[in-house]
Amino acid sequence: MDGIVYFTLVPALVMGLAALLSGGLSWQHDRGWRLFKGLTITALLATVVSAGIVAVHAWSAPPASFSMFGLFVSPLQAMMACLVQLLGWVIGQFSARYLEGEAKQKNFVTALSLVLASVHVLLIADHWLLFVAAWSAIGFCLKHxxxxxxxxxxxxxxxxxxxxxxxxxxxxxxxxxxxxxxxxxxxxxxxxxxxxxxxxxxxxxxxxxxxxxxxxxxxxxxxxxxxxxxxxxxxxxxxxxxxxxxxxxxxxxxxxxxxxxxxxxxxxxxxxxxxxxxxxxxxxxxxxxxxxxxxxxxxxxxxxxxxxxxxxxxxxxxxxxxxxxxxxxxxxxxxxxxxxxxTHTRVQRMAGKSVFAKLSLILAPGLTTLLVFAVQYSAGAQLWPAWWSLVLALAWAPLLWQVVGQSSSLRLQSLLFGTLLTLLLTLVSVLFHHLPLGIQDHPDLAAGWLTVLAMGLLYAATIMIQWMPARLxxxxxxxxxxxxxxxxxxxxxxxxxxxxxxxxxxxxx
Structure with missing residues (x-):
């Protein structure tokens, strides 16, 4: 399976080539960005192919990690590499329009290509020197x-x-x-x-x-x-x-x-x-x-x-x-x-005079707690501790907050949307725990309840900000x-x- 390890280097080499070519071009907007977009697509496709190969082996013989010549590839690395190259492609597409007319587009593309190449190397680096060099290179290129x-x-x-x-x-x-x-x-x-x-x-x-x-x-x-x-x-x-x-x-x-x-x-x-x-x-x-x-x-x-x-x-x-x-x-x-x-976010648009806004602040954590526990235990196994379900419920409670000035129908729609989104997030969490990523969780009980207390204090501070802004x-x-x-x-x-x-x-x- 040595070929998998070698193949994972292809995206980094492609982005390195993009930096080399863009640095040597007499920059023309359409030509330069067309070349960069083509190379980012190539890097993304190569990453997806290598991730697919790793995923197949992960399902057949988890965790299916491969290490040789200072490189290390596992399902986690493959997933992260796909994310990085996808973001690189999307940001490149946006930048071509956003920077039109700017004088230093050539420098931008060169630096962006080197950042993407360095991040990819960091993800698969197994040698300490390669790991340090890649992380250092990211900072150096970002400076530009x-x-x-x-x-x-x-x-x-x-x-x-x-x-x-x-x-x-x-x-x-x-x-x-x-x-x-x-x-x-x-x-x-x-x-x-x-x-x-x-x-x-x-x-x-x-x-x-x-x-x-x-x-x-x-x-x-x-x-x-x-x-x-x-x-x-x-x-x-x-x-x-x-x-x-x-x-x-x-x-x-x-x-x-x-x-x-x-x-x-x-x-x-x-x-x-x-x-x-x-x-x-x-x-x-x-x-x-x-x-x-x-x-x-x-x-x-x-x-x-x-x-x-x-x-x-x-x-x-x-x-x-x-x-x-x-x-x-x-x-x-x-x-x-x-x-x-x-427009402002939901938090900014909430006002202390709204009864529904006040009630949603109080009742939302209770409803999200019920939803999280319901999905978690319907999965047939306790995939994470109960105290973490309380943390998730507090974190997702803002999804159910109500906005000032809404009609009854809009409030109902907002409540249903927040409920469905909470259920979806919990379901995704359950499914993600079943992926063969080679990750082992070891929850810390005492620290967990401390986190619940901290999140509860943050939520209480949020209520105070909305109810008593003048006193703060x-x-x-x-x-x-x-x-x-x-x-x-x-x-x-x-x-x-x-x-x-x-x-x-x-x-x-």
Whole structure:
């Protein structure tokens, strides 16, 4: 089955060819984009074919993973690779129209192609050096996309802050690779993971787990280094879609890949849980105060990344993989269609004077809890713990919230749609757990109930925001400013790594 491993490299080579050809072209809009679109389709088809082959073997002999010459392919990698190449094709299609008339389209296509190639290599890399090099290359190529409008100081600031986080993360990742090599005598990730799974956690491997937690925090834009992800709104919309739908999600994949390590490393897992919960609660509250659609989406991404990290810290890796897929697809759609969204979200349109709005806030969690438990137990097996069903019910309760000014028929339609969507999401979760992805869940009971409490407090805070907005005016400024955490981080970065961009500007964040 060596051919499968080799064939999975084809998409990366195709996107590398796209970067090479676009870099050497005398750029013409139609000709250049036509070539890029053709190569992205080729890469996508090659990825689908290789994923199909892996899926066939997974069903016949799960988990059907293949490793050789520094590459590792499993159903999870194949699924992720399909997602990445699909997003690359969609973003490319959108960019061809969005960037028409721009002067640096050639540079954009070159950088985008290299990002897609590097992400693909990261997904299938099994050698530590290849893994580190691919993740580092993603950050380097993204810098050119973030600075597409070089005359915008906030774009340069966001890029600078991300570069600072990437440099530290890459250095720590290299240190992690060195420690893993000393521990196992091998430079392959699969050997290290298998060693920890069979021999347990040593002092060196526990340091690897803690270092990976810091790397994930830096790469995923969790607190307190989240600010650059908000400020990339200064970059073109396709870049925002690429970041929020694809690149920041990679840390979730990395946590799933190193699941056997984190199952042994209790301290690292609890640190990850604490950071994830705080990030999720903090970003969710800040999101309520924002008016700009794209900025709200950016804060939503920070919250979702925190929630994804929480899922991994709780040992619910199957849910984390499903969350990764769903969030990537949704955020790509949301950013690429943001120009058409001119009304506020449901939360913004809710008013304290509406009786139905108040009742929906209170009753929605109870109804979603009934729906989740009904679908879960009708499946014939308890695929996840009961406390996680409560978390899902709280997370999906906003689907049943009512909007001010609706007629009785519209309220009924909204309720039915929210109910059906909740049932569909739960059913998809059940089906996803039966896929042979090679993922093993190990739920943490004590941490699980702590998560239920945290989600309950977040939901209670949501009710207070809707019912008593006047009483929270004193906190509004602090919440709107993100409690000034990003300002402290920005000053720290500029003090350690000073840089000047000339004339300053202001933006509404």
């Amino acid at each position: 996309l973030l600075c597409f409008y070089a005359e915008r100081p906030f774009a340069l600031l966001a890029s600078h802050k991300k570069t600072a986080a990437d440099v530290l993360a890459d250095s720590l990742l290299m240190l992690t690779a060195l420690i893993a090599y000393v521990e196992t005598g091998s430079a392959h990730i699969s050997v290290f993971v298998a060693h920890v799974a069979s021999h347990g956690l040593s002092q060196l491997s526990s340091w690897c787990a803690l270092l990976l937690v810091v790397v994930v925090v830096l790469k995923t834009a969790l607190l307190p280094v989240h600010g650059w992800l908000i400020q990339v709104m200064e970059a073109p919309t396709p870049v925002s879609a690429l970041l929020h739908a694809g690149v920041v999600n990679l840390s979730g994949y990395v946590l799933i890949r190193f699941a056997p390590l984190f199952e042994q490393a209790t301290l690292a897992r609890h640190v990850l849980l604490a950071i994830g919960l705080v990030t999720c609660l903090f970003a969710s509250l800040v999101m309520f105060t924002r008016v700009s659609i794209k900025v709200r989406l950016a804060w939503s991404t920070v919250a979702q990344m925190g929630f994804m990290v929480v899922e991994c810290a709780l040992g619910l890796y199957t849910f984390a993989a499903l969350h990764l897929l769903g969030h990537s697809i949704y955020k790509a759609y949301a950013f690429l269609s943001a120009a058409e969204i001119v 005016d004193a906190l509004h400024r602090w919440v709107y400013a993100g409690f000034y955490l990003d300002e402290f981080y920005t000053r720290w970065v500029l003090r350690l790594w000073p840089v000047s961009w000339g004339k300053s500007t202001h933006a509404n964040y």
